[in-house]
Amino acid sequence: MADQAATLLLDRIRSGEWALGERLPGETTLGPQLGVGRSTVREAIRQLAGLGVLASRQGAGVFVAALDVREDWDAVLRRSDVVDVVEARIAIETEAAGLAARRRTPADLRAIRRALAERAERRTAPEEHVDADTAFHRSIVAAAHNPILTDLFDGFTPRVRQAMLEMLRIRRAFGGDADQQAHARLAEAVAARDEAGAAEASRAHLLALREGMAPSSP
Amino acid sequence: MADQAATLLLDRIRSGEWALGERLPGETTLGPQLGVGRSTVREAIRQLAGLGVLASRQGAGVFVAALDVREDWDAVLRRSDVVDVVEARIAIETEAAGLAARRRTPADLRAIRRALAERAERRTAPEEHVDADTAFHRSIVAAAHNPILTDLFDGFTPRVRQAMLEMLRIRRAFGGDADQQAHARLAEAVAARDEAGAAEASRAHLLALREGMAPSSP
């Protein structure tokens, strides 16, 4: 019921019933309006205050601090098309591959080669293979030494993982020798500091991934 | 005091006192521990529940739903280096430019050309120029018809805006005729459905932007 009251309140805020910074009716007034007691109203207000929508000042009242909840990044991804997510991944990873070729340290290179070897071993169980593949790609992105690109990559992978598992079950296209060699080429391009080559290798692989997910996509 | 209790509780969760999914002590037990009454504990729990850290089930208890608050995307960008943000923008926009060249509709093209003309007009006041420039770039990204790329772009721009304004004050490199012509080339590449050309034009311009911000960066 407190959750319900909070939702109701948020809807009224979203509808523009109160302007930004405006004062809401008092707890005692709001209670009967929402059909709940005072403590329930207080809990609802606390909840919205935690989300930054409301701010209460003792003695003064409750004020609108934001007109809506800052949308959660995970929520955006969850309700997005997987193909769109993969396209964003293409953007991130091709750029990251190029930067990685330029900035990789010997330690990065060791990590990349270790992840590549790991990926070659784990090719039986779908879950393990997908995770090993993700770990390899992550080692490339990490070598770009750009925390934002890394964060973005980490945000994308959970959403893509499920789709990759399903794809792997339907068609065995990935996980074959050709696929592994494509990854090896990417690793070698990074090792050779070949920016264009790394970007191209990354892009080619991910485009294939996108096609596998939505063959009809233009 | 409720906020204080919530912070205290969050700290204890962060410290690993309770595992993920574990049940917390009851409200009546937690109250004396935190030095507050039951209703105050309830409000603190509500607050954390709104953030997704706790989840309470009537009759069963309160359970840990997440070990920490989901980090806000804005906060990540705020504490990041601008150069890193620009690099992420390069990744997003070059990919978006290529996609835009493929998927643009006549309406997209009209919007792009309108934004380009607007950009050509507003070249006196720094704020107006930066905003017009951003609007033009956004019209390109929007033409890619990928909501994730658009959201990412919208997330980046506020962070970059400030830095661009400062840069514009120091050096007048941007806003000149050459700069405007570079943008026109990008628009025309999208119009001509030249994917590689659009991507390259976008990349070249943004690389120059990055150099302007951090001349020493490799």
Place this chain on the structure above:
DNA sequence: TAACACAACTCCGCAGACAAGTAGAGAAGA
């Protein structure tokens, strides 16, 4: 006109009571 006192209102926190729900202990039966 300006400074002050005050009263009404607000949120804050506490305590107690009851309702609604859960989960485990214990009894009953097979």
Place this chain on the structure above:
DNA sequence: TCTTCTCTACTTGTCTGCGGAGTTGTGTTA
């Protein structure tokens, strides 16, 4: 001995009343 059922103790959910602390607007006074 195992299974099933019932019941009790405990938990959260909600309401109400109370006093404390803070703010704000009004009226008074110098």
